[in-house]
Amino acid sequence: MKIIFLNTWGGKAYEPLMAFLSEHSASADFFCLQEVFDSPSSRTVSWGGRADILADFRSTLPEHEGYFSPAVQNFDGDEYMDFPLIHGNAIFAKKDITIASHGDMLIAGDGWPDSGDIQAFPHKMQYVSFQKEGKMYTLAHLHGTPVPSSKRDTPARIAQSQRVADFLAAEKGEKILGGDFNLLPDTESIRMIERAGMRNLITEYGITTTRNALSYGQYPEADRQYFADYAFVSSGVGVAHFAAPQMEISDHLPLVLECT
Template sequence: MALRILSLNVWGGKLHAPLIPYLVEANADVLCLQEVVRSPETTSDWLLYRDRDVELPQRANLFDEIRAALPDHDGYFCPTSRGELHDGNRMVHAEFGLATFVRKSLPVISQALTFVHGEFSPDGWGEHPRARNAHCLRIFDYEGGSSITIAQMHGLRAENGKGDTPERQAQADALVQLIGRVWPGNERLVVCGDFNLLPDSDTFTILGNLGLADLVTGRGHTDTRTSYYGKPGRFADYMLATPDVEVVGFDVVAQPEVSDHRALLLDLR
């Protein structure tokens, strides 16, 4: 059986109109999503995030909207923090983090979640660089009679760029430890997400010790951003696989544009 994995930083749902239909049409078995928002305190569609000179519309209950659009999937929401967003003239609490959706026909037989940088912040978004987490799960394919381990991470964002730092070294080590809690070591492994790193980062050497190789750079892709991202440095998102993953197809999706990040789409056996 072919398996489809999608990884995407959804940008808080800013491009909500094309985003939801794309997630449905992509028909992925596993969706690894970063920058997902949930705010049970409001029924408003939109909230506003403000931080110094940054203002960014956030879809108030993006997790619930994606879950409703994907009724054949189980959803796992993994927040890093709870802070305040603007709902008109009032402030409401919202959670921010990762979401993983898995087709219900593929049972999750093991999973683990941890912070790869910082810790959960219940009373605000936290100081920069803000906390980041990673989610790792193992699913079983009844038709194929085998299991696969999949991990996603949203890497820390540093104000001095995407170069290697001690914090990013620690982040990579924490990710490897998380994977080791779930992955038995003798089956297929896929790791993906918005790493906020350059392709020459030591993180890829560390992950390479698990047998992982990056499909983005390895297949000649040079851009994981869309036209909504105007800064230099077009790498942020990666998808890595072990040699036993039979890649049927892999794409860094240029169209439609549903975020300031491109979706990564892997078909495998």
């Protein structure tokens, strides 16, 4: 079973991103994609992401069923847009996999947009449950709160990790979790997921960064951060391969997981 986690950067690096998805479409059972926009408009958002990128993902992955998890309307993460826009996450599952259930849950933020507070911007975890080779799985991914940009612990991030840990504890069978956590590896927020019985594959496989030059170029060298994205598995999930290949399809690297 092959799973790819990726913050897509809203499709800003469009051509290489779509080529990557197409290349892996036959072999990947699941794509778990963060920072996905949906809109009837083909415009770009304030920082260059594509408003209608979800439609392009669907057309590029015709053998996968797409599940979209909307988080907020008419806001691109930086600015309000003057056209219809939905910002969220998506899971694309191979159509030969029977999905028993799917959904999402709020893990950070509330009161948006009435409060106007960027810290209240809602962030969700999306999940699907399915059976494969007689074993039940829950696959979840998230786009964690980016505030503050230090990626250090805050009460909101601790609460976010507690919600994730509580969700995992309530699910039956094996669990696989990934995505853009917006956290550094040495935070208590990450340790909470590990203590919930999840193997941290970033640490276990010695991954040295989940970012690339498209990310580094946005910040002075002293402010560069080398981690944001993680993949975790429960103890009963066998891992045949895990990597964060260095490529520029987004300002994040894809996490490629092959399970047995």
